[in-house]
Amino acid sequence: MSKYRILIIVSLIIIVLDQLTKWLVLIHMPLYQSIPIIENVFNLTHIHNTGGAFGFMADQSPLIRKILFHGVSLISLGVIIYFYHQSPKNYPFLLVALSLIFGGAIGNLIDRFRMGEVVDFLDFLHWDLPLAGF
Numbered sequence: 001m002s003k004y005r006i007l008i009i010v011s012l013i014i015i016v017l018d019q020l021t022k023w024l025v026l027i028h029m030p031l032y033q034s035i036p037i038i039e040n041v042f043n044l045t046h047i048h049n050t051g052g053a054f055g056f057m058a059d060q061s062p063l064i065r066k067i068l069f070h071g072v073s074l075i076s077l078g079v080i081i082y083f084y085h086q087s088p089k090n091y092p093f094l095l096v097a098l099s100l101i102f103g104g105a106i107g108n109l110i111d112r113f114r115m116g117e118v119v120d121f122l123d124f125l126h127w128d129l130p131l132a133g134f
Contacts, residue, residue, distance in 0.1 A: 003089045007099045014103025019110060022119040034123065045123035050116070062116065073109045077102065 025046050029035070034045040050065060060068075084098045111118040 003095050006095050007084055010096055010099035011103035014100055015107050018107030025119060025121045041125055043123040044121050047120050048117045049120045069112055077105055
């Protein structure tokens with residue numbers, strides 16, 4: 001299988017799973033609802049992240065956030081594609097890892113273009129960072 005086929009297949013699977021799980025959270029969980037999955041370790045908690053990774057710059061104006069996060073996201077996707085292109089075909093774990101990151105970044109970018117924020121729901125307790133998206 002060509003390395004670009006791996007990128008397309010893995011990324012598409014991640015994008016579909018990302019958007020499907022976020023849609024399920026949006027329709028089945030009120031905002032800020034938390035459902036324990038593993039007691040005192042892991043919850044599903046519905047929040048909307050207007051900032052970047054770990055809530056970075058969430059307090060900035062919507063215009064600044066939009067310009068910054070859309071721009072950084074697009075540049076990041078270009079960097080991932082560059083590294084993917086440079087990666088040898090005989091490193092399948094690296095190719096899959098980059099494809100997973102690429103798919104997740106596309107999923108979050110879809111959220112930002114569609115809603116202006118990212119739906120997050122994975123809540124690992126006792127880890128003092130804002131929630132992570134799918």
